[in-house]
Amino acid sequence: MKYIKKVVLENFQSHKYTELEFDERLNVIVGPSDQGKSAIIRGIKWALFNEPSGNFFIREGENDCSVTIVFNDNTKIKRYKSKSKNLYYLYNSENKEQIFEGFGTNVPKEIIEATNIRKVYLDGKQTNSINISDQLEGPFLLSEKTATRANSIGRLVGVHIVDDAVGDTLKDIRNLNLSKRNLTEQLNKLEENLKEYDYLEQLQKKVKILEEIKIKIKESQEKVGKLKNIKLKYVDTEKQISNTKKLIGELNSVDVVENIANDLNVKVKVYNFMNNKRKHLLDINKSICYNVNIINSLKNLNQTSQFIIELEDKVYKKRRLENINSNYKSIAKNIIVNNNIVNKLENIDIVESKTYSIYEYSKRLMELKTIKKKFHENYIRTTYGFNYLEKFSKLDQADSILYNLETKVSNLLTLANIKNKTSFIQSELDSTVKNIEKENLQIKKLLEEYKILLEQFEVCPVCFHKIDNKTIEEIINNYS
Secondary structure: OOOEEEEEEEEEOOEEEEEEEOOOOOOOOOOOOOOOHHHHHHHHHHHHHOOOOOOOOEOOOOOEEEEEEEEOOOOEEEEEEEOOOEEEEEEOOOOOEEEEEOOOOOOOHHHHHHHOOOOEEOOOOOEEOOOOOOOOOOOOOOOOOHHHHHHHHHHHHOOHHHHHHHHHHHHHHHHHHHHHHHHHHHHHHHHHHHHOOOOHHHHHHHHHHHHHHHHHHHHHHHHHHHHHHHHHHHHHHHHHHHHHHHHHHHOOOHHHHHHHHHHHHHHHHHHHHHHHHHHHHHHHHHHHHHHHHHHHHOOOOOOHHHHHHHHHHHHHHHHHHHHHHHHHHHHHHHHHHHHHHHHHOOOHHHHHHHHHHHHHHHHHHHHHHHHHHHHHHHHHHHHHHHHHHHHHOOHHHHHHHHHHHHHHHHHHHHHHHHHHHHHHHHHHHHHHHHHHHHHHHHHHHHHHHHHHHHHHHOEOOOOOOEOOHHHHHHHHHHHO
């Protein structure tokens, strides 16, 4: 069983430094009145439950105070308070330290878990510490009201869960009814506002029709662009046809030239083949010279293996050179024959250019025939397209109207959303402001009543010492 082994009070009320060790069983604190007996219990409660709040229990003339509680399992908690700091220290059985701050009026969860001493809720808000009782306090629940006793017994049994659930459901039902009323009112307002915009459906239909018309106009514009390009091509082809007719008139003897051109093409191919072979032969001669230089540079090698490899390479190159030499002789003979043919065909370039131009002109003639057919078809289509485009002379005005309609529709939608959001936020703000004002008024009333009671009794409710008006104002300021 876990129990308090030691309590140390420093600068707490009348205690400068007091260290108390407790027994596992029964402990009795005896002494004359106003000597700090109740301050010990108050210090233990302050360390365990963080009550009371404020800093009036700091010893006069001191800047801080602390209460340390040591348990039998060597765990230790320390409550520290000064004008600028409000801390909890937790030391485990291995004396490792943890510091807690910014917890307000609550006790950190780690402290509650380490001490395992917590308050019991008697009803919704009232709490009681079963482990520690104040001076002249009656037995548990006997001094309480009958309603409090019933609520606390219900909480110990677990009946309060059902009561809390019923209360929460009733609150939820009230809140839902209020929200339902507000929503119905908002719906009615919105329906009235939407009646002003009934004409938008007709505008949407008109917008769809205009979009379809816009798509058709774009298609027709694309067709017109294509027809203009075809017209330009047609003009160019007519010019080319006139030029080709002139050339055809000049070139009546095309058949003879074609035969000559075919012979020349064959001979040119042979010439190109022989020229490539000659270039290949020159490359081989260059490689032979390069290899001979390498062989001359490698005469003084001492390693026999490398010398054998070089000999094998030379034998292979020799065979290859013999083959190349035989090919070279046959190629040289062919070159002599082809040179004679080339001398005879000095003017082959002119004939070849003319044959190429004739071939191109004939090809263009075939293309012109097909273009002429397409032009005739496109001419019929353009006439139909121009008649169709005359119907859409006022298209620019329709585009501007459509753009204005789209902008107005988008602005209306954004305005409706903003209106809904502002109304919802305004209702929430009004409710919160009212609640805050009510709470502030209640706090002021309670503080005034508390001040009147202190002025009547002129005794501190915590330490039961006499107090004056200044200390009363300080206590009220701390609570406020």
